[in-house]
Structure formats: structure tokens, C-alpha cells
Amino acid sequence: MLVEWFKHLTTPCPAPYKAMGYLKELISMEVRQKRCREAWAPHFRECRDLIDKATEGIGHHKVTVLGSGLLLDFSLDLLADTFDKVVLVDILHLPVVQKRVRAFANVELFTNDHTGVAEATWDHVQQGRTGALPSAPPSHLADTGPCGDSDLVVSANLLTQLPLMPLGLLLEKAPTYPEDEAKAFARRIVEDHLHFLSALPSRVCLLTETQRVIFGGPKGDEMIEEIDPLFGVSIPASGRKWVWNIAPRPEINPHIDLRYRMTGIIDLKAATE
Numbered sequence: 001m002l003v004e005w006f007k008h009l010t011t012p013c014p015a016p017y018k019a020m021g022y023l024k025e026l027i028s029m030e031v032r033q034k035r036c037r038e039a040w041a042p043h044f045r046e047c048r049d050l051i052d053k054a055t056e057g058i059g060h061h062k063v064t065v066l067g068s069g070l071l072l073d074f075s076l077d078l079l080a081d082t083f084d085k086v087v088l089v090d091i092l093h094l095p096v097v098q099k100r101v102r103a104f105a106n107v108e109l110f111t112n113d114h115t116g117v118a119e120a121t122w123d124h125v126q127q128g129r130t131g132a133l134p135s136a137p138p139s140h141l142a143d144t145g146p147c148g149d150s151d152l153v154v155s156a157n158l159l160t161q162l163p164l165m166p167l168g169l170l171l172e173k174a175p176t177y178p179e180d181e182a183k184a185f186a187r188r189i190v191e192d193h194l195h196f197l198s199a200l201p202s203r204v205c206l207l208t209e210t211q212r213v214i215f216g217g218p219k220g221d222e223m224i225e226e227i228d229p230l231f232g233v234s235i236p237a238s239g240r241k242w243v244w245n246i247a248p249r250p251e252i253n254p255h256i257d258l259r260y261r262m263t264g265i266i267d268l269k270a271a272t273e
């Protein structure tokens with residue numbers, strides 16, 4: 001706890017992102033992935049296997065990973081061996097990631113708020129504005145950045161994370177927004193990412209959770225609640241399915257387990273046709 005607090009205090013991060021919780025979330029994921037190593041291993045195996053398959057039958061000039069985070073759900077070594085160039089995109093790259101990447105001559109970090117609304121939402125709330133919530137400027141949505149000339153783009157467990165911090169900020173600091181409006185805002189962020197991916201010329205591999213399920217009962221098999229992290233947006237029904245045992249008890253508390261239903265699509269365009 002003290003180590004996490006110290007890291008949060010000392011890690012460089014733009015103030016709005018720090019206040020919104022992006023840094024805290026990454027630091028706590030670093031700790032959780034160690035604590036839950038065994039429970040998370042099958043999830044990482046699925047992700048890595050799907051990404052491996054997505055590299056087949058395409059050019060190997062460049063791969064871009066969106067939501068590269070802590071480099072957990074893909075093998076950086078494999079991507080750096082397979083592609084001439086690897087670009088890792090995230091809103092924040094922790095020092096531990098920056099250090100790891102330095103060992104590779106062909107891996108680059110690209111820092112970008114993929115939603116285009118994180119800072120605008122912060123400003124909106126800080127200034128106590130009411131009225132229409134920020135939406136990503138068309139120029140942001142059209143800017144393919146490092147994805148434009150990639151052979152493969154991987155959206156690596158990013159889709160459902162995108163609305164979390166902006167929505168959390170709204171719910172906490174601007175609770176007067178009707179729930180419908182806040183949810184529509186979150187939904188738009190999810191839709192924007194899917195539109196962005198579908199407009200890319202390259203192969204796109206999508207890894208995402210599609211449902212969060214809370215289980216209780218002595219054996220952990222009594223469903224208590226289902227939560228839709230896509231806010232009603234649908235993704236192609238095909239693809240590989242598995243369960244990510246993200247918070248086995250006592251991670252949240254001694255009585256419940258949180259599991260994510262996952263989908264992995266090797267080629268989003270082919271799955272959409």
C-alpha cells in the first residue's frame with residue numbers, strides 16, 4: 001500500500017490524468033497481476049495465442065498495440081522478433097515499461113489519449129460546465145496516428161477501459177448529469193473506438209471483455225450481478241470466448257468473485273463482413 005502510494009506520488013503524469021485515476025489504475029494493476037498471477041495466466045495465454053495467430057498471413061513491417069499498459073497480454077519479444085517495428089500506444093507508460101522497451105531497437109512508445117475526451121472532460125467538470133458533454137473532435141477520430149501504416153493493429157483489452165475514467169469523473173464530480181446522459185457519453189466512447197478500428201486499412205485484432213459477472217455462494221457459482229461494460233454496443237458475435245477470473249475471492253472481499261466474459265477476434269474486418 002505504502003509502495004503504491006509512493007509510486008503514485010513520484011511517477012510523472014499529467015495532472016488531470018493523475019486526478020482522474022489513470023496512474024492509480026496502472027499502479028494497482030501492476031500489484032494485482034502479481035497477486036493474481038495464477039488466476040490471470042489462462043487469460044494471458046488466450047490473448048497471446050490470438051495475437052500470435054493474428055500475425056499470420058500479413059506483412060511484417062509494423063504492428064501497433066493500443067492499450068499496451070504493462071505489456072502483459074502480449075509477448076513483446078515475439079512482436080519485436082516478428083515485425084520490423086512495434087509501436088505501443090497508451091495514455092501513460094509507466095517507468096517500468098519505458099525501461100523494458102529500451103532493450104529493443106525496434107520498439108517505440110506513443111503516448112495518446114485514445115478517446116480524445118479525457119482532458120476535455122476534466123476541464124468540463126473542473127469548470128462546472130453544464131450542457132453537452134465533450135465529444136472527440138472529428139480530427140482526433142480521423143487521425144490514425146501510428147495505426148495508419150501498420151500491418152496489424154491490436155486493441156489489447158482497451159475498449160471497455162476507455163469510458164471508465166471519464167465516466168467515473170462525471171459520476172463523482174458532476175452527479176447532476178442524468179444517468180442516461182452519462183451512459184450515452186460512455187457508449188459513444190466505445191462506439192468511437194470500434195469505428196476507428198473498422199476504418200483502419202490493416203488487420204485488426206480485438207481483445208475485449210463483453211460482460212462482467214459477480215458470483216457469490218460458497219462455491220462461487222451463484223450469479224449475483226451482470227454488468228455490461230460495452231454500454232449496449234455490440235461487437236461481432238464470432239471469435240474465441242473465455243473467462244478471465246480477474247478478481248477471485250478475497251481480492252474484492254471474501255464472499256464474491258468477479259469474472260469477465262472475454263472475446264478475442266483475430267480479424268475484426270473479416271468477422272464484421
Ligand SMILES: C[S@@+](CC[C@H](N)C(=O)[O-])C[C@H]1O[C@@H](n2cnc3c(N)ncnc32)[C@H](O)[C@@H]1O
Nearest residue numbers: 067068069070071072073090091113114115156
Ligand atoms: C486493462 S489495461 C490493458 C492491459 C494491457 N494490454 C497489458 O498487456 O498490460 C487497459 C489499458 O488501457 C489504457 N487506457 C485507458 N484509457 C485510455 C485512453 N483514453 N487512451 C489510451 N489508453 C488508455 C490504460 O492505461 C491501460 O494500460
